[in-house]
Amino acid sequence: MGKYYMGIDVGSVSTNIVLMDENNDVHYKRYLRTQGKPIEILKEGIEEIEKEFGSVDILGVGVTGSGRYLANIIVGADIVKNEITAHAVAGLNSIPEVKTIIEIGGQDSKIILIRDRIVVDFAMNTVCAAGTGSFLDRQAIRLGVDISDFGNLALQSKNSVRIAGRCAVFAESDMIHKQQLGHNQSDIARGLCDALVRNYLNNVGKGKEVLSPILFQGGVAANIGIKKAFKEALGKEIYVPDNYDVMGAIGVAILAKEEVKIKGKTNFKGTSLYKMDYQVKGFECDGCSNVCEVIEIKEEGKVLARYGDKCGKWSNAINNRDFKLA
Amino acid sequence: MKNKVGIPRGMFYYDYYLLWKEFFNNLDVEVVPSPKTNKDILNKGVHTCVDEACLPVKVFHGHVDYLKDKVNYIFIPKFISIYPKEYCCPKHLGLPDMVRHSIEGLPEIIDPEINLRKSDKTLKKAVLNTGKYFTKSSKKIYRAFNEAYNQFFKDVDLMSRGVVPINAVGLYDDLSFNIKEGNETFKRKILFLGHSYNIYDDYINMNIVSKLKKRKTKVITAEMVDEESIRYYASKLPKRMFWTHGQRIVGAAYALIERRSIDGIIYVSAFGCGLDSVLMDLVERKAKENKIPFTLLTIDEQTGEAGINTRIEAFLDMLEWRDNNEDNFSTYG
Numbered sequence: 043m044g045k046y047y048m049g050i051d052v053g054s055v056s057t058n059i060v061l062m063d064e065n066n067d068v069h070y071k072r073y074l075r076t077q078g079k080p081i082e083i084l085k086e087g088i089e090e091i092e093k094e095f096g097s098v099d100i101l102g103v104g105v106t107g108s109g110r111y112l113a114n115i116i117v118g119a120d121i122v123k124n125e126i127t128a129h130a131v132a133g134l135n136s137i138p139e140v141k142t143i144i145e146i147g148g149q150d151s152k153i154i155l156i157r158d159r160i161v162v163d164f165a166m167n168t169v170c171a172a173g174t175g176s177f178l179d180r181q182a183i184r185l186g187v188d189i190s191d192f193g194n195l196a197l198q199s200k201n202s203v204r205i206a207g208r209c210a211v212f213a214e215s216d217m218i219h220k221q222q223l224g225h226n227q228s229d230i231a232r233g234l235c236d237a238l239v240r241n242y243l244n245n246v247g248k249g250k251e252v253l254s255p256i257l258f259q260g261g262v263a264a265n266i267g268i269k270k271a272f273k274e275a276l277g278k279e280i281y282v283p284d285n286y287d288v289m290g291a292i293g294v295a296i297l298a299k300e301e302v303k304i305k306g307k308t309n310f311k312g313t314s315l316y317k318m319d320y321q322v323k324g325f326e327c328d329g330c331s332n333v334c335e336v337i338e339i340k341e342e343g344k345v346l347a348r349y350g351d352k353c354g355k356w357s358n359a360i361n362n363r364d365f366k367l368a
Numbered sequence: 369m370k371n372k373v374g375i376p377r378g379m380f381y382y383d384y385y386l387l388w389k390e391f392f393n394n395l396d397v398e399v400v401p402s403p404k405t406n407k408d409i410l411n412k413g414v415h416t417c418v419d420e421a422c423l424p425v426k427v428f429h430g431h432v433d434y435l436k437d438k439v440n441y442i443f444i445p446k447f448i449s450i451y452p453k454e455y456c457c458p459k460h461l462g463l464p465d466m467v468r469h470s471i472e473g474l475p476e477i478i479d480p481e482i483n484l485r486k487s488d489k490t491l492k493k494a495v496l497n498t499g500k501y502f503t504k505s506s507k508k509i510y511r512a513f514n515e516a517y518n519q520f521f522k523d524v525d526l527m528s529r530g531v532v533p534i535n536a537v538g539l540y541d542d543l544s545f546n547i548k549e550g551n552e553t554f555k556r557k558i559l560f561l562g563h564s565y566n567i568y569d570d571y572i573n574m575n576i577v578s579k580l581k582k583r584k585t586k587v588i589t590a591e592m593v594d595e596e597s598i599r600y601y602a603s604k605l606p607k608r609m610f611w612t613h614g615q616r617i618v619g620a621a622y623a624l625i626e627r628r629s630i631d632g633i634i635y636v637s638a639f640g641c642g643l644d645s646v647l648m649d650l651v652e653r654k655a656k657e658n659k660i661p662f663t664l665l666t667i668d669e670q671t672g673e674a675g676i677n678t679r680i681e682a683f684l685d686m687l688e689w690r691d692n693n694e695d696n697f698s699t700y701g
Contacts, residue, residue, distance in 0.1 A: 108674045108675075108678065123681075123685075124677075124678045124681040124682045124685065125678060125682075126678070126682035126685070126686075127681075127682055127685045127686075150675075160689050160690055161685075161686045161689055161690075162661075162686075162690065163661065163686075164663075164682060164683075164686065165663075165664075166675075166678075166679060168639070168664075168666040249652070249653075249656075330406070331403075331406040331407065331408040331409070332406040332407050332408075332571075333406075333407050333408070334407075352575075
């Protein structure tokens, strides 16, 4: 029976689960689309693990991603970490001397600068999601191209078409205009890759010193068109790690390992949790003019957590863990 | 019936409320401030205000809307300049007019023009124009103002010793800014920078201060740095900063960076703020030169806190990481 550490990254677009051994080797990875149903997808992922491995010994669990608090409630994690720290840890594990990590996910993009194995600076995109995976997803649909073929299509291009990348809405109208002028699909696909990279470097990467070695991770790293565009724009080699799509989960599994070493035991509820029934109810509190949107999560009819209230009237009423979140 | 003057809790409220309140009270006028920003106020503001304005201006509209049926007058001074040869943000210049044309069914708006760019004589006129709504005696008006002004400066003095004036008189129930040395242990100090109406409105900035305090962080704001230091450090800029609030933000940041008395800077900016686009960059460059970590949080109408939480957590993690490797001075990117 294998002994593993589990890392879970509940992101806006994908939910990733990895099982990692003592030597940080990944034995199992699963990339699932979140589809706005994080709890169900999470249960599905855990169920698959049980089916594939039979009974496994999970030594520790870490959760990250924008749905990390929710995932923590469901699985019982040993550590809850933000995506930046998790990605930095995983990047350092993959290339110890890494200096720059470019991470592009579904709703956000980040740059993490590492010097001498320490995060010294980072930046994330601001309120807008232009220059992230969703931007490409959307334009691929417009072009009628499957997102997994997008990179190859861009590589076929001999001549890039300039497309405005500052805003997804402007990009779309610009792209349609260029299509009407008769540019072929591959040139437009390459133009979109260039636009995303340009926007990333001007917005997220503004004023940051991008030094080699550069790691490119996150779901968008699957797109070889983007990788090439980065290479051309920076004039430097770009490395995409083997497990580029689950780096957040790997990072947080490593952190869970360290945490459990200190703590001595895990909080994990066991793989059988997928059999549990979870109910989520949202309601508006009418206690004051803030009208907070409160979320209540029940496990087998018992209230596990409540959050979303500003004053703590609901979340403090159960008082089992610190679950204040958005 | 006693006259009631409504003061919207937005924009310059956080800088001057104490002065205004004392002044009106001295004239025997009841002051009604709007409550802390809440969802209702935000929604009303977004609904009534022109859509291109920044978040604090929208919120201000919401506060005016809240007050409009509850008072006889609403006080919205037209701030043009509060310092010789300097200006306020253009949004302040047009604030009363913007409000007047966006919200229906308003009571009378008292909008004296405050323009101290050339001389402070116009202040007298503004005071008189405000007071004449309630009394004919100009003597009474001036006396009311002078008393309020003296009191206000006592509060401002407290401020530079680490107390925000709204706290100083116990009007503000949230004491999260009120820091007393010694009674709590802090791991590190962070400068929480930005315009006062973004920093002190804990609804629109999603209560960043209490998030920081939970992680044992001491929060410092620009208002806690004394005026003299602010002016001195801001004067080091190659070109004179002609926004008074820019002076405060940049001057305070430069002072604390050069004295190395902070561990990091968190800048909160409302989406689309023209002033901040310049100020933020000036501060970021200076921070970088001196290897002080800097991060920018952009706020708009979003109420999901996940984005803000992630950035704050990552920022604090980074500071911790750097602390643990103190002898390790790396080239800052």
